[in-house]
Amino acid sequence: MIILYSLLGLLTGAFLNLAADELPQRRSLGLPRCPYCGQNHPPLEWIAVFSFLLLRGRCQHCRAPFSSRRPLLELGTMLAFALLWQRYGPTPLLLLFTFYICILFLVLVIDLEHRLILNVVILPAILMAGIGSSLSPQPGPLRALAGGLIGFASFYLIALARKGGMGGGDVKLAA
Numbered sequence: 001m002i003i004l005y006s007l008l009g010l011l012t013g014a015f016l017n018l019a020a021d022e023l024p025q026r027r028s029l030g031l032p033r034c035p036y037c038g039q040n041h042p043p044l045e046w047i048a049v050f051s052f053l054l055l056r057g058r059c060q061h062c063r064a065p066f067s068s069r070r071p072l073l074e075l076g077t078m079l080a081f082a083l084l085w086q087r088y089g090p091t092p093l094l095l096l097f098t099f100y101i102c103i104l105f106l107v108l109v110i111d112l113e114h115r116l117i118l119n120v121v122i123l124p125a126i127l128m129a130g131i132g133s134s135l136s137p138q139p140g141p142l143r144a145l146a147g148g149l150i151g152f153a154s155f156y157l158i159a160l161a162r163k164g165g166m167g168g169g170d171v172k173l174a175a
Contacts, residue, residue: 002085009081012102013074014047020073020109023118036064049074069109077105096132100125 018032032041039061045051048070057066080101088094103125111117126148133144 001090002082005085006078006082009078010047010049010074012081013077013105016077016102016106016109017048017070017073019106019121020069020113023120024110024114024116034059034061034064037062047074069113073105073109077102080105092135096128096135099128100132103128 014032018029021032021035022029032046033039034041037059039059041051042060044054045060048066051057051066052071057068057071058064059066081098084094084097084101088097103121106121107117110121129144129148130141133141
């Protein structure tokens, strides 16, 4: 089962790549496309690990190089899924932490590349954190809410005091 969950991680990494490319541009999540020529990638190129092996990391249409971020994100997601399965097995916590790791990887990539933390990513994560706090006896919903509010308030004060160092997305991520 760990192998199947790892493969799901690889596929999820491909989806996270698509989201990291499209969401900052305010485009809907359609088919993956080359950032240089705009052509849709054929299914062979949807998973960057395979396209790096088969096409030497270049677009089939224009031969432009793919970002090394694409296979690294897929392999990182695959590894994270394997580690999560090993730690939690088939439990509700596995699904919760899988969701969290996907959100964190997506936030990491978009923030590094665009210096943005998007509401469309972070607000569902905050909602899921509230729901998820009821799945675990520690810290419990009230303590989780208090922790979220303290994190939000602390980072909000830092953002006010240090203009330009942190934005609203960082504050929401702290919640």
